[in-house]
Amino acid sequence: MKWSKYIIVSLLVLVILALGSLLYNQYRILKNDLETNRRMMELTIPRILSDLYDHMMFNQTLGHLVGEFQGTEDFSFSSDSELSDSLQVALRKGIDEVLALNYPKLEYRVDGFVSDEFGCMIHRNHRPELPKAMNVLKAENHLCFCMILSNTLDIAMTYTNKEEVIIGESFQIIRQSFLLIIIVMVAFAYTIYTINKQKKLSDLKRDFINNLTHEFKTPIFSISLAAKSLIKKQEIATSEKLKSYVHVIDSESKRLQSQVDKILQMAVIDSGNFTMDPTLIDFHELIHEVVSSYCVILEENEGQIELDLKASNPIVTGDEVHLKNVLFNLVDNSIKYTKHTPIIRLVTSDNSSHLTFSITDNGIGINSVHQKLIFDQFFRAEKGNTHTVKGFGLGLSYVKRIVSLHQGEISLTSTPNQGTTFTLKLPRKP
Incomplete structure (x- = not known):
């Protein structure tokens, strides 16, 4: 907060x-x-x-x-x-x-x-x-x-x-009254001191992360540009081994760039300078665009996405870029956190004031303790002493903030080792 x-x-x-x-x-x-x-x-x-x-x-x-x-x-x-x-x-x-x-x-x-x-x-x-x-x-x-x-x-x-x-x-009552008032005032002063101290630490951490990520952007861009240039070289094109190395460099630089962008996006939202560009959006069309981006990945994993788009009026008012990022994050998590063949189901419904979207997967699920913390910034559910999927724990925090900025609601139900369902409820006019 x-x-x-x-x-x-x-x-x-x-x-x-x-x-x-x-x-x-x-x-x-x-x-x-x-x-x-x-x-x-x-x-x-x-x-x-x-x-x-x-x-x-x-x-x-x-x-x-x-x-x-x-x-x-x-x-x-x-x-x-x-x-x-x-x-x-x-x-x-x-x-x-x-x-x-x-x-x-x-x-x-x-x-x-x-x-x-x-x-x-x-x-x-x-x-x-x-x-x-x-x-x-x-x-x-x-x-x-x-x-x-x-x-x-x-x-x-x-x-x-x-x-x-x-x-x-009446001295006993007088003494107790003054003692109670002093305790309340001291507790309040200590609370304000602690809040101010925590705020300074939070600002210091945010500034450090922002500066660090900004410093990362230039070398990441340089690495990505160098990888693209290397792919075009004849020596690389004729060597499968070198080509695979260059592809690894290129894909990892893109992944790192994605993480840096998420951090910068959260920094902008936290700073209070975040602004949205609301337009009329066909949410079904947005879903189809996101699903098409994952076709190759799903084919590689022999997975599938089932669409059950029942909303009679899929038009909502919102920021297209950020709502698309919300869908990307949810679909990406459903694929990454599934041990077996990913089967993802996307469902929409609506009424006169809201559009409801849900995404259900057959992944590893989230236990009840972690469900309360899953939308916290930088929180990542652990298994043993290691994270099964790499990342900064910003995806769902970003999703929560964007949905809230659209005056919407997000909730989840999950059973460990069976899967998770995220449900979004977006107003037509935030």
């Missing part, structure tokens, strides 16, 4: 959209989790005061300190304050023990009021001269210990890092 900059940009856009969708979904999950944690904390905070009341009910140290208190005093401390007052130390110890069971990372500030007057001050609202005490009594998170202590102790708790604790509860 050719990875152009447009394909890479399209992939980048798709990945960005995927990342955007992932981020949105992760945001929704995180938002729902934060809301859930926030609701749970709002439900838990009132229980903290209740648990603190139950926990301090039998705290003799706190009861003794409050019971011995004389006068009236307000105080304030936080979870990280350095304390020296025994009452505040005992109170913070009890608070920390309760919070350790619920939210150990929750930070707080305590505003308190202690007095030697007995009875809960929340029921005595006649002390306007004590505004700090009134603020404690009116606070949302207020707790009165007057029921278990001989004197009055009221506290109000303010939680200073509620949002941080809520976010901390």
Whole structure:
């Protein structure tokens, strides 16, 4: 596959959209989790005061300190304050023990009021001269210990890092979300890097093959020209042995020229500069021309080609040269890959929109594993450690590309040691 900059940009856009969708979904999950944690904390905070009341009910140290208190005093401390007052130390110890069971990372500030007057001050609202005490009594998170202590102790708790604790509860989801996003981005970056690297290697290989084949064309032409000149020499014409040598040189140079031409044709197609010359073609006439070219070869091998041309309208629109090359490749393969007497059957049929052509042989067949790769460029099915027929593995790749450029389809069915059928489906107007 050719990875152009447009394909890479399209992939980048798709990945960005995927990342955007992932981020949105992760945001929704995180938002729902934060809301859930926030609701749970709002439900838990009132229980903290209740648990603190139950926990301090039998705290003799706190009861003794409050019971011995004389006068009236307000105080304030936080979870990280350095304390020296025994009452505040005992109170913070009890608070920390309760919070350790619920939210150990929750930070707080305590505003308190202690007095030697007995009875809960929340029921005595006649002390306007004590505004700090009134603020404690009116606070949302207020707790009165007057029921278990001989004197009055009221506290109000303010939680200073509620949002941080809520976010901390969702830290696992946040970490997983960021980790997933990073993995996706790294995988995409590595994919782009690999694609770009493979593209450079592919371009380098293609340029090398193109340059090499171009360099071959001149010496091949020179060899072919020299062989034709030698055949006309009197010395060669009178010597059967020399004549056979010259014929071998001439035939092999033509075979090499054919392989070089195939490579150049595939290079032109791969470059994207390939253009076709579509005309109206009589496909039956094209078949007859190709079959006539193989008459001599078939006679030498005692083979035959059976024609069953049933298409009522054999006219299609396409490039005559390249469609003829497609037929040449298919017929040539049917002859080359047959161990015994080649029997080849060519069949056509049609409907209003398509013409169908099939070629069936009695050759060596193709196993199911190789059938999936048979149209790949440079692929050749092996037998043992050697190829039974020499070549570059470009013929069927070329056939596939030309049929695709005509907006057609090609398929095959094959059974090893029984034969192969290739089927082409060509639209009348690609």
